[in-house]
Amino acid sequence: MSREWTQLVSAVCLFLYLSEFGPWIALAISGDTGDILLSKNCHQGARPAMILPLYRSDPDSSVSAVNPHRKLQRSVESRRRSNARMRLYDDLLLHGYYTTRLWIGTPPQRFALIVDTGSTVTYVPCSTCEHCGRHQDPKFQPDLSSTYQPVKCSSSCNCDDNRMQCVYERQYAEMSTSSGVLGEDVIAFGNQSELTPQRAVFGCENAETGDLYSQHADGIIGLGRGDLSIVDQLVEKNVIGDSFSLCYGGMDVGGGAMVLGGISPPSDMVFAYSDPGRSPYYNIDLKEMRVAGKRLPLKPSVFDGKHGTILDSGTTYAYLPEAAFHAFKDAVKKELHSLKQINGPDPNYHDICFSGAGNSVSELSKSFPVVDMVFGNGAKLSLSPENYLFRHSKVRGAYCLGIFQNGKDPSTLLGGIFVRNILVTYDREHTKVGFWKTNCSELWERLHISGAPPPMPPNSEGTNMTEASEPPVAAPSISPQDSHTGGLQIARVTFVIIFNISYSDMKPHITELAELIAHELYVNTSQVQLMNFTSIGNGSLSSWAIIPGASADYISNTTAMSIIARLTNHHVQLPSTFGSYKLVDWKAEVPPERSWWQQYYMVLGLAAMLTLLLGLLSFATFLIWKSRQQTLHSYKPVDEAVPEQELQPL
Structure with a gap:
């Protein structure tokens, strides 16, 4: 030129x-x-x-x-830009992915989108979609948004000749597909975000197949590299720094946090080099793996095949090249001295599972080894067992390897399981990825960031659990009533809230509301029970109970106080779909004390049951002895060995 x-x-x-x-x-x-x-x-x-x-x-x-x-x-x-602080929802075991919430259009329409660093396009089902499944939220309706604009055809995009609009098409490894047109509208990031709503290009989906059709989530938020990535668009607008972070919850908790934009990294964050020219994905220079401190007998080049070692938040599990997988599997099995290998929960898959580890995640490190990832700069990231295991869905206290062989593909793919309770910062500006082990459900507190949300922009955000003019209420202290346990035993925590949304409008969303309450109170969805739901004036009243988890008889004093504090200090934040609402009552219920005659009859009942069981066992033993006597004929030599029969369950 x-x-x-x-x-x-x-x-x-x-x-x-x-x-x-x-x-x-x-x-x-x-x-x-x-x-x-x-x-x-x-x-x-x-x-x-x-x-x-x-x-x-x-x-x-x-x-x-x-x-x-x-x-x-x-x-x-x-470095002085705002960032978008956003909550994550769902979990890996039940859903296989994590989602966040985006609001698109004016007035805003809400969507639950899978967080995916392996995708670039952000898309939601469109009202014109001819083949879309039933998802969490209604389809996006461009005609109802006063700020929506189609992206008109040009020489640089694939074009729909009928609509004269740019189109997109994506196919994923599991062979699911998404296709539609490109549009532009105002996108808001939730009421914890410092970043005000921004215009961005996104996909308006007209067809989807495979897992995308059947999934509960609405679509995908693309965090990968590319001109259509939501990260790239915000960076090009110069409204955020060229970085973002994800923090996935643990094995039992789920949820987590996401930040679009830069954060101040913790002093002990471990960094690995990420070469943007190595592949179109986010990669790290993994050089070796260690199990229980022992290096796997592998060359560093095994982790550098094809695309190298990729971080993909939209993939559930981790996948290693064949040689690395077998070395990892064998090394882990050598360290499991007290566990028994069992079949996996699904007969269609040959999962490698082990029983006998107990049901507490905090105790897993007593049975399973620590796994170390060593990077090219010599830095080391130590992984807990929850970073490579998932719960067996049919056997209590059993766990399975969440790391598999990546077929014939020599790439190393590290999915969401790999980064449970690890803050991962994708520092694109400085070509590195940082890892910091933490409790992702308490990320803001651990990063010393205030939990108070900033002022909400008009027509774009959710509302707090109480009216803005109402001052916070301190949670009263609860005195222990069970001295021999050293702390209070709570049977359940109940609370009542009033919504300004009518009963008929609230009813279709009550299941979703339960999930949101569980996430906001840091408990499992199974612990949230709806006790009553009724109409009151132009609004609706609902009462809820938080019960102990599946493996517990009581809620601990600490957990109960945390739940009550979040309720009374109005830290529970729900989307604008649920209008405004107010906490009107709460109660921490302790187990009723038994009278002397209740305890007396309980002892008698247990004694009677024990006597009955001993009688049945004696009778069963007699039948087995009688059966064996009939089997042993008198003409057999005395010294002849008789094979033992396994005692069948009664």
């Missing part, structure tokens, strides 16, 4: 930026990488241009074509 042509293109770019056509700025597309470059790089006129509607931001964040130091200035400013 001649120097004169380059100067002409630069002049045109500057004119477009400064003129009334400023909102329509040429975006240069790299033919080699597909990267979008803002108008500050418009002088590289060799690349074809895709025209997309851009909206002028404040002068301080605009891209200046006449400031040669703008790139450095932008890097400094990016």
Whole structure:
């Protein structure tokens, strides 16, 4: 390209930026990488241009074509950008994925989207969809959004000739597919976000197949690298730093947190180099694995095949190349001295499972070894058993390996199970990924970030559990009533809340409300029970109970106080779908004390049952002895061995 042509293109770019056509700025597309470059790089006129509607931001964040130091200035400013703090929902065992909530359009329409670092497009089912399953929320209706705009066809996108609109199509490894058109609208990130709603391009889905059709979640939020990624779009707008973080809950808790934008990393965060040119995915330079401190007999190159070692938050489990998988499996089995290998929960899969470890996640490290991941810079990340195990769904106290062989693919794929209770920071600006072991359900407190949500932008967010004008209420202390246990035993915590939404409008969403309450109170959904639900005036009244978990008889004093504190201090936050609501009553119920005659008759009952069982056992023993006597004939030699028969259950 001649120097004169380059100067002409630069002049045109500057004119477009400064003129009334400023909102329509040429975006240069790299033919080699597909990267979008803002108008500050418009002088590289060799690349074809895709025209997309851009909206002028404040002068301080605009891209200046006449400031040669703008790139450095932008890097400094990016550290002061807002970020979008967002909650994560669901879990790996029951759902296989984690979701977050996005609000799209004006007025906002809510969606539950799978968090996926292996995808670029963010998409939701559209009202025009001809083959979409039944999902958590209603389909997106572009006609009801006053701010929706279709992305018109251009030379840089695949085009639907009938609609003259850009289209997308994606196919996933499990052979599910999604296709639709591209649109642009205002997207909001929830009431914990400092980031105000932003315009962004997303997919309006017209067809889906496979797991995407049958899943409960509405769609996918794409966090991968690419011009359509929600991260790339926000970074290009210069409203967040070039980074994001995910924190998946543990084996029993679920949920978690997500941050779009930069955070201050903890001092003991472990970093690994991530080469953006290595593959289109987020990778780390894994060099070796150790089980119980012993290095697996593998060459470092085994973790560098094809795409290398990839982090994929949208994949449930982890997958190793054949040699690495067998070495890992054998090394783990050698360390399990007191456990018994059993069949997996699904006969269609050859899961490697072990029983006898007990039901408490905190005790797993007594039975299963620690696994270390060593990176190219020598840094080491130690993984707990919950980072490579999942619960056996049919045998209590049994666990299965959540790491499998990756078929014939030499890539290493690390899914959500690998990062349970680990804050993972994808620092794209500095080409590294950070890992910090923590309790993801308490992430904000552990990062010393205030839990109070910022002011909510109009028509975009949820509401608090009480009216904004009502001051916080301190949770009263509860005195222990069971001295021999050293603490209070709570049978259940009950509470009553009033919504300003009518009974008929609330009823279809009561199951979803239970899930949200469970997440906000840091308990399992199975612990949340609806006791009463009725109409009151123009609103509705519901009473709830939090009961002990499946493996417990009581709620601990600490857990009960945490639940009550979150309720009374209004830390429970629900989406705007449920309107405004107010806590009107709560109670921590202790088990009723038994009178002396109840205890007396209970002892008598247990004695009677024990006597009956002993009688049945004696009778069964007599029958077995009689049967064996009939089997042993008198003419057999006395010294002949008689094979023992296994005693069958009575």
